[in-house]
Amino acid sequence: MRPIAVSALLLLASCGSESKDPVTPPPAVAVTVSGPSTAIAAGSTFQFSASVTGTTNSAVTWSVDRIGNTNIGTITVGGLYTAPFASGPFTVRATSVADVSRSGTAVVFVAVRAVAVVITQDGVSVGSGGSVQLTAVVTGSANPGVTWDLPGGSTTGSLITTGPANATYTAPNSGGAFQVRATSVQDPSKVALASINVGAGSGFRVTGPARVAPGASTTFTASFNDVAESATWTFDGDAAGCTVSSAGVFTAGTRQTIVTLRATDASSRTAIAHVAVANQVILEIQVPTNPTLSTADMLTFYWSVSPVGVSSEVNWSVSPSSGGTTVPVDYFRGFIPGATPGPVTLTATSVADPSVKTSFTATVTTAVGAAFSAPGGAPQSPRYEHAAATLADGRIVLVGGQRSRGAYEALTTTDVFNPSSGTFSNGPALKSTRIKSEALALDANRLLVTGGVEDYNLASNTGEIVDLSSGASTVAANAMNTRRLLHQMVPLTTGANAGKIAILGGFNGPVPYGVPTWQSTALVELFDPATNRFSAYSASMKSARGMFTATPLLDGRVLIVGGYDAGAFTTLASAEIFDPVTGTFTFTGSLSKPRSAHTATRLANGTVLIVGGRDNGTDATTAELYNPATGLFESVNGNMTGARSNHAAALMGDGRVAVIGGEDGENLVRGSVEVYDPVSRTFAPLGRMSAARRRPTASVILSGPNAGRVLVFGGGAEDKVSVAAEIVR
DSSP: OOHHHHHHHHHHHHTTOSOOSOOOOOOOOEEEEEOOSSOEETTOEEEOEEEEESSSOOOEEEEEOOOTTOOOOEEOTTOEEEOOSSOOOEEEEEEESSOTTOEEEEEEOEEOOOOEEEETTTTEEEETTOEEEEEEEEESOSOOOEEEEOTTOGGGOEEEEEETTEEEEEOOSSOEEEEEEEEESSOTTOEEEEEEEEESSSOEEEEOOSEEOTTOEEEOEEEETTEEOOOEEEEESOOTTOEEOTTOEEEOOSSOEEEEEEEEOTTOOEEEEEEEESSOOEEEEEOOSSOEEETTOEEEEEEEEESBTBOOOEEEEEESGGGEEEEEETTEEEEEEOSSOEEEEEEEEESSOTTOEEEEEEEEEOOOSOBOBOOSSOOSSOOBSOEEEEOTTSOEEEEOOBSBSSSOOBOOOEEEEETTTTEEEEOOOOSSOOBSOEEEEOSSSEEEEEOOBSSSSOBBOOEEEEETTTTEEEEOSSOOSSOBBSOEEEEOOSSTTTTSEEEEOOBSSSOOSSOTTSOBBOOEEEEETTTTEEEEOSOOOSSOBBSOEEEEOTTSOEEEEOOEETTTTEEOOOEEEEETTTTEEEEOOOOSSOOBSOEEEEOTTSOEEEEOOEETTEEBOOEEEEETTTTEEEEOSOOOSSOBBSOEEEEOTTSOEEEEOOEETTTEEOOEEEEEETTTTEEEEEEEOSSOOBSOEEEEOOSSTTTTSEEEEOOBSSSBOOOOOEEEO
């Protein structure tokens, strides 16, 4: 019942209405949240529940209250909370859908366990010259990796690392008791030691198949120095329905999984066997046919293990061993080549069934050119999908983004590069975390930051002004008219709105592909630095676009090129001109091919160089020039040495354009740089960076000893993005 109706009824009652009972207003909506009664472990999950009274609508929306810059964890629409790898308390909130002013909360305490390392094969026996597989288990850490070594030196055996937490120990020819050591990558102060007993024979071991079909039986044997002996058979952990008799007859259960079978003899010697319960283990690697990469690049690839239920873990090896190394990257694997060119074979061995292996060979070529120089310092944090802006006094500000390509860890921090000293300092903190936002300098001390995504649910419609003189960031006086990420901002220098900033297009959701509810937009609005306010613009772009480019021309007009229309699932070849004097958008000549995630660089003669980009998953090696005099795109005299999208480009002091990093087909992240010469209209290799970089930022240094060179920072390749910056000469 609405309040006005209640008031009217009460008034009638006071004037002699026949009803003697006062009218009772409806009960207020209330939300109660049920949370955990004890602390939960970092990285674990907990299912929250909520009850709603005062309405028939019991639906709620879940959120976690933000506390500064802390990683607060995530919660699904169903209330399943995933704790961060950070200590709490954190507040989980359920908001009534029926009345969004009503919500309930529960506090969840998250406990970060101390990092600990255990080697599971402590005390095993092996014969002289024999080998044993070692596994380290790291608890209390998001990183399971360890480094292996022998405290007693090379005379006590040898170690080959076969995975993030696995190694093969080969015993020396002499017997004795030796040690192996595993050190946590996350916390090097945490180590584990295990004893290896090396005897004159083959030692105590278990022999049997690595894989047994569900329901089938087979016999395992225990032996010491190759002489069979009696043993007590047990399972470590979950037996998963499997059984083993006193004679070592193993019968598999029906569930496909891996179990650990242990034998213990009368002298308390123990040995284990990992048994995969599966009809057949199939290991496949998804990698381009005959991949080729340079010594500056990184190849990424996926693998799969079937059937469901057995371990998907594999151990990787590289041959020759000097050919490079593999690293974990997101949910796939990365190969970083060594310095020597030539064919390199990468082999994956199933942990579930070590007899199952698969491999591929990559061809490594030499990256042309020298490595680039490093500035005098490093920013405070690695950054991926961040923004960068160059202030009028030459300082370069790195803004937001996320710390890692593989795990969501959004940043509110900024870094400031000083061109005179070549060093970095901490800048003002943002009010909101922003990934895939845009940043543009307003003057010598201030920059405007707009849009981006705070989490992976919704893009932002807010903006803020980062002020280096005050050391603070201030939210704009009002919000934008639409949510935006992967949009564009350009300063207007002509027409009635000269001095204002135009905000163009973008996506209104975090994922640009394949989600109809997250559309591209053609809407345009202005930001006025004098009032710190946004206002809707009277005209819109001719096409809705995200991942496009917008480049100011010498006469004050703006060239808008390509991009992706998420509503039509189409990469665009069209281009349009925004004229701030007439306030109109008009189509101009079209590209020779559709492009998104490309770059656009205005050259000294006023033409605009369009480089690379992506169309339907295929990356381009081509480039073309826009001629403002004719309104048409022209071809250049040659292609790049490799395809690139999600790269960076910058006009160097000598008039050439550096084309930096990027990716080719999502399998090859590039660490090479090539240069476009506007005189010959051709590309040539320039050099190699310290790391392969996807979506880096590239900013021209305007003053100081490196004036005219390009500062490159961030971009994703390895799971933890490099914090190193470098200067392209």
